[in-house]
Amino acid sequence: MSIELKNISYTYMPKTPFEHLALDDISITIPEGKITAIAGHTGSGKSTLIQHFNGLLKPNKGTILVDGVDIGKKNTEAKAARRKVGIVFQYPEYQLFEETIAKDIAFGPRNIGCSEDETQERVKQAMDFVNLDYDKYAHRSPFQLSGGQKRRAAIAGILALQPKYLVLDEPTAGLDPKGRESLMEKFRRLHKEKGTTIVLISHNMDNIASYADNVIILNKGKVTMEATPEEAFSQKELISQAGLELPEVKTIMNELAQNGLEIQNNAYTMDKAVEEIIEALRRKGKC
């Protein structure tokens, strides 16, 4: 099962002087149970793309299948399929609106027709998951929270919908290093414990390197690459053409290799890189 996009094209403002082809014949698969990263610079079409995953935008051409169901149809089956996909937009804290945090998180479950008990249960679970203590915060106004807490409250609002596919658009933008790391760890836990499929939209390649199983790279509305991180990061040219950078770790490894250190050079995470360097140094008899 998966999210499958077949020959998707989308044009903004068709038939005006501002007409702009944002997505050009895109065919990709988001496999279930994996963390898939979609990377591309601003304007590459990645935000437009994810809005197709749950039917917010309807493609001019092509079909989208969620678990085999065409979500473009107008029946209850298609509606149910669209609801399997939860999207956390960039700066989700700007969508908070209720008087209390609990009410805000309950907005989603209530909309999809959960019973009151079920809704409350989901709110508790979601708050627990993002480390917002229910007893302390449930009845506070979301607008009194700190920036990082607001972000987590807003994410809880999506988690309470219990999506099978969770799409995250630059989830850590604007956070400090600690905030970035702890939030990403939460998503990793969600993936491991609940088996949620995660789609991570980012231009931070270090983030992608540490978390993703698959990488899709978009440039000017087209897919330039659909590969494993290892394959993707070995193609420096394509990555920089797409306006992106290699993960810092990979850059360091490339530099070391170029300067005569005989390493395998397929590491892109810190742990693996450290291992490879030590091994190379050992072979060289340096330690």
Next chain:
Amino acid sequence: MSFIECVDLTHIYNAGMENEMLAVENVNIKIEEGEFVAILGTNGSGKSTLAKHFNGLLLPSSGKCLVDGMDTKDEEHTYDIRRQIGMVFQNPDNQIIAAIVEDDVGFGPENIGLDPHEIRRNVTAALRAVDMEEYRHFSPHHLSGGQKQRVAIAGALAMNTKCLVLDEPTAMLDPRGRHEVMDTVSRLNKERGITTVYITHFMEEAAMADRIFVMDQKHLVASGTPREIFRDIGAMKKRGLAVPMAAEMAYRLQQKGIRITESIINTEDLVRAICQ
């Protein structure tokens, strides 16, 4: 005399009210003319509050802030200070005032009452300095984030500013935009001697500074060269911060028994240490 000097600066928001909040406490800081300093700290550490004192947007609750010898509390100097210290904020959309790039860059000079010809000259020079001259008739709405931030920098330069204070200018940008802004800022610092105060959450950006100040829990807790600051990984992590990737890698290698004696803050350092 330092260009910017804070003496026992404390700032309390809504002092005396129910929602009173201490944001910065007893900070002493000196920034020399022509220097490039970075300020690091987690969200809520007080770094933005501190930066807003440098041009008198906020006034100290106690202590003082001197710019080029002028006290920011002295109302007759307010506009002299703001003219010398240009500010660039995080959200590029919320600091561009006019619907045309050149009009926006001209906004500051218009406010200080320069002569129209001089404004035009300054605007052209400022746009050229940030490499945005060809966009002068564009609407900001059609620019990328990095381009908008460069327009904001030009807006300060057009007032003949001596110093740029940038508050997380790259937080909302993609890698390309971040490079554009970083390159522009460091070029202006090197070529024109513009004093630069750069607040960021990105350690690689801070590593380019001459000096780093670290804020934690409303206090200034450390200052030094990037090498000095990033040497102590444990302390940085404890403050919710990090170190550049190369420094982290060097640290991990050391932990595994590899001998690295030099202090490492960037890739070149690491390559030199390992491949020699």
Next chain:
Amino acid sequence: MLTDITLGQYFPGNSPIHNMDARVKIVLLFIYIVAVFLFDNHINYGIMTAGAIGVVLLSGLPVGTVLKSIKPLWWIILFSFGIHLFSTPGEPIFKVWNFVMTKEGIIQGFIISLRLVLMIAISSLLMFTTSPLKLTDALESLMSPLKKIGFPAHELAMMMTIAMRFIPTLLEETDKIIKAQQSRGSDIGDGNFFQRAKGMIPVLVPLFISAFRRADELAIAMEARCYQGGVDRTRMKQQRLHDVDFWAGGIFSVFLISLIVVQFTL
């Protein structure tokens, strides 16, 4: 999609009409409209129509574009035509129940429609050929004598400038918020009026909060750039009269004098 709305009706160009000073355009437009309603000589209607057609041709805009601007007000024109058709006393031509259609009514109806069409077309031409920014500057400068009696001309102009800058941003933002709430299962725009109004709360609250946050940040940014109101402020773009404006003024005077001559002699 909300961002599909194209803002402003300005068509950039390089015609003499485009190049005229916006203040001159506004003043001439004002006199023209007064003239259209003041002069009631049939020959004058011809001259005024010819004048309007001449200006439209000179602007280089497609005639269709200018005519389209009349479309939204079509009903008003038709309505006033109808009123005059039946309410003008004179030689009866046709009678339905209590309503009598007169020959004078037809003429009067035509005249009032012509006046409305001329007025709308020429006003639209001002919008089509003048950038909103120049329009704002011109209004500020024309209203500046009123500053002496405490009229906030600068503040109004600054508000208009900022509004023009932020309308696209806020439209985009609205679109984002709607999509975010739709992703949380909200059916915005469904149901009866009450349900729809209630459905707007999740959009309006974040939108207002965001607008206030933006306003706050913008105010700080303006303050940081030495903004202190309109006092001692200079402008980069000076509004200066050029040859084209003197030509326009000259031609318009001739036009006006001939209208007056025709009105009082024929």
